[in-house]
Amino acid sequence: MSANDVIPLVLGAGGVAFLGTILQFVQAMRNSAETRETKAISNLEKWRDEADERALRCLDDLNYERTVSSYWQRVAGTYQHSLVVGGLEVPDCGPPPAERDYQRPS
Amino acid sequence: MLNRRDRVPPGQTTGRWLRAAGYLGITIAGIALILVDGFPFWYTIMGYWCLVGGAFSCLGKVTGRWAGEFIGLPLVGSAMIAFALMTYRDAWDAEQWIAVPSIALLAAYGSILLGRWADVAAIGRAARERGR
Numbered sequence: 382m383s384a385n386d387v388i389p390l391v392l393g394a395g396g397v398a399f400l401g402t403i404l405q406f407v408q409a410m411r412n413s414a415e416t417r418e419t420k421a422i423s424n425l426e427k428w429r430d431e432a433d434e435r436a437l438r439c440l441d442d443l444n445y446e447r448t449v450s451s452y453w454q455r456v457a458g459t460y461q462h463s464l465v466v467g468g469l470e471v472p473d474c475g476p477p478p479a480e481r482d483y484q485r486p487s
Numbered sequence: 488m489l490n491r492r493d494r495v496p497p498g499q500t501t502g503r504w505l506r507a508a509g510y511l512g513i514t515i516a517g518i519a520l521i522l523v524d525g526f527p528f529w530y531t532i533m534g535y536w537c538l539v540g541g542a543f544s545c546l547g548k549v550t551g552r553w554a555g556e557f558i559g560l561p562l563v564g565s566a567m568i569a570f571a572l573m574t575y576r577d578a579w580d581a582e583q584w585i586a587v588p589s590i591a592l593l594a595a596y597g598s599i600l601l602g603r604w605a606d607v608a609a610i611g612r613a614a615r616e617r618g619r
Contacts, residue, residue, distance in 0.1 A: 384576040388529050388569050395536060395565020402558045409615055 507548035513563055514541035529573065536566035553610045560604035567597030 410416060520526055520534025540562030547555010571593030578586040 384572045388572050388576075391565050391569045391572065392529065392532055392536060395540075395562050395569075398561035398565070399540070399558065402561055406554055406558060406611075409611070413615065 503548055503551070507545050510541045510545035510548060510559070510563075512541075513537050514545055517541055517566075529569065533566045533569050533573075536562040536569075540564075540566065553607050553614060556603065556607045557611055560600055560607065564597050564601035564604060567600060568594055571597060 514537065517534045517537030517539075520530055521538060526534070540559040543559030544556045544563060545559075547553065547557070547559065571590045574593060575586050575590035578589060
């Protein structure tokens with residue numbers, strides 16, 4: 382094997398080693414403590430944002446439920462003595478129940 | 488971005504600027520080999536190897552990062568050994584008295600650079616293990 386044959390091999394080996402070191406370095410940086418810490422912080426921020434969104438949605442649902450409950454409580458309070466169904470007034474069925482008998486809708 | 492732990496340890500920074508100047512010289516040699524017309528093909532390839540590897544190594548030395556030499560030295564070391572072979576081949580017929588010292592000196596230089604590459608790889612491994 383002459384020098385002419387060895388020269389391309391040497392330079393080629395150097396080029397392959399160069400590419401290998403770049404890949405190794407990139408992999409090492411991806412697995413480095415700093416990178417993992419940054420990724421963990423990013424995940425925590427994402428989870429916190431999602432939890433905030435869920436909490437806001439729950440609050441909206443709760444406010445809606447309160448509004449609806451309060452409306453039906455008013456309806457029940459208004460029509461507990463006489464009911465109008467389909468334009469016809471239902472006859473009075475007796476004295477109104479005592480306040481203590483009134484059950485709030487659950 | 489590397490943190491401070493990944494930098495070359497303080498005990499290994501002696502001669503940092505001398506080494507950076509050496510790598511700068513290799514980079515300049517690579518530029519000359521690329522730009523000057525008339526060089527054979529493998530000299531031009533060697534010039535690219537010197538340019539890229541020397542630039543990586545020089546920047547690594549100047550900034551105090553082990554990664555520069557780790558990436559650049561394989562190119563520079565292989566270029567030196569190839570240069571030793573090319574010098575030996577071209578000088579043997581005309582000046583045999585210079586062919587043998589040339590291949591010995593340049594191959595030794597290439598070996599030293601590749602040995603330095605192995606040292607830098609060990610420094611990098613140690614830095615990564617400390618970072619874990």
